[in-house]
Amino acid sequence: MSNTAHDQEWVRKPGEAANGTACTLDQYQAMYSRSVDDPDGFWAEQADRLDWFEKPGKIANWSFDPVDIKWFEGGKLNICHNAVDRHVAAGNGERVALIFEPDDPAAPNRHITYADLQREVVRMANTLKKMGVEKGDRVTIYMPMIPEGAFAMLACARIGAIHSVIFGGFSPDAIAGRVEDCQSDWIVTADEGLRGSKKIPLKANVDAALAKVAAKAVLVVRHTGGDVAMTEGRDHWYHDLSADVGEECPCEQMDAEDPLFILYTSGSTGKPKGVLHTTGGYSVWTETTFRYVFDYRPGEIYWCTADIGWVTGHSYIVYGPLQNGATALMFEGVPNNPDHDRFWQVCDKHKVNIFYTAPTAIRALMREGDAHVTKHDLSSLRLLGSVGEPINPEAWRWYHGTVGHGKIPIVDTWWQTETGGIMITTLPGAHDMKPGSAGKPFFGICPQLVDGDGMVLDGATEGNLCITHSWPGQARTVYGDHERFIQTYFSTYRGKYFTGDGCRRDVDGYYWITGRVDDVINVSGHRMGTAEVESALVLHPKVSEAAVVGFPHDIKGQGIYCYVTLNSGEEADDVLTGELRQWVRKEIGPIASPDHLHFTPALPKTRSGKIMRRILRKIAENEFGSLGDTSTLADPSIVETLVEGRLNR
């Protein structure tokens, strides 16, 4: 079980001269040992790089049974101060904080210095205050990938408001659900977003959401200049409302455990959970992980292609890089527009040094051929990163060989919305790499593999991935539902944080994430609860039942496969297929678009009525030979019908 084809495929780290001074292997080992033997001492030291209004009295104070997680208690700080003001105060105001590369390559880009950023964030913060936003209020941010999105996040942090960023690809219903769940009275949005020259009607989506749930005010940033409806007394143009605000706005002194943000993420059951991160631990975790994993050096251009609507954008476009005084590129567009070389053209144009993207993008671009890459000068690249899903060795080798000219390291970073930042990765300069393996635990991280009964598995083995000790960036709760937090993460294996991922550890102690072991699927690096798609489908008047599973997809990693039974008398046809697809897009958003709709007269159920998902997964994967025991099904003949249905597609 422990040895697979790739275990011994080492890619040696490039020589010291070309790379990696942040940390050598010996230093990693010494620092890692210290981080687990003396976490208080270790994290007090890391935390010291930040400015604190008051230093923490206690460093770690947590328990996983009962669940109560606190870090840096007694400390007071503000992450906006550490990400912005601190650098200006240190005389680095002229350093570029954000480079904005718009969707249209011909449109002007923007270079925003730390001094500019401070002015912009203060302006946004004072505008939010003018609207009535107060410390502790929840502010929904539904923005395109423009600098104002980052300004809004930092402005909330500055005044102690809790931001809840919603990805611009989510539907009005999804917005309404999230606004309602955290009782957010305030919304920041833009007229429209732009992606691959397509317009996204952000303000119109907010209007549709607010037909279902109330909000006190909407702040609208003008971006495309498109026509939008403004509701008198509720909606305000940012440029109008901000015209006369003051130029001073001191950072609120936040307690280390004061909430910083909520970010909704899908789980195996129910509606999305509002994962809550707090100020002190998240600040230290994102500052430290960015510093060591990306080995950032002053003056370098760093580009993470994620969207600020996901945790990757929060931690590694905004908070991690800016706390480190880095120059981060923000890209509004998509990898394949106007052509498949857009990423590489941007790398060349801005002389990007560190590039962090997702396997799904790598696979899609790899398919378009090397010429799109080789026609650009990518010699500025020094480090590559991957995040969001397991990277298949073939894509890894292409990324390393073609994009990284075979010379530069790749960090394959495993982490989750709930972990706040990177948990398992190799460190550039310290570790050799293995294509497809995330690598080694980051400082302070204690991974453990357990079997289905919770038995701890040692050595080279495969099991369910748990983390046994808290780390500063860990989520503290599910907003408004602490019981659900405990249930979801700490009840499967009592006293341990259960990640929901399966994982293999090889003889060298490298970790290989094998994917989710729960009913969560990973579509293009986006996490999707199959239950959410099922709920959306059964809301359709013609649908009686639905079961959704993932299946291997060349580009997306996993695709969405939906088994649907219709109400009696309804006919399945192409029109209904199209209608259901649209229906799910409308309920959740385009990212939840079903790849396959498989109409079936019934679903395979046990005599107690439980759907046998194992069978549905195998059939979706075209693995008919290994369906396993079907004798406990109430009607075993349904399996044959399903297989036939699959073969006829």
Ligand code: WT7
């Ligand atoms: C799930 C978390 C981490 C930010 C983006 C996604 C999968 C993430 C990797 C990786 C293998 C990975 C896991 C995890 N995942 N990174 N490098 N290798 N799998 O955050 O939406 O919270 O999803 O993404 O399955 O549990 P998320």
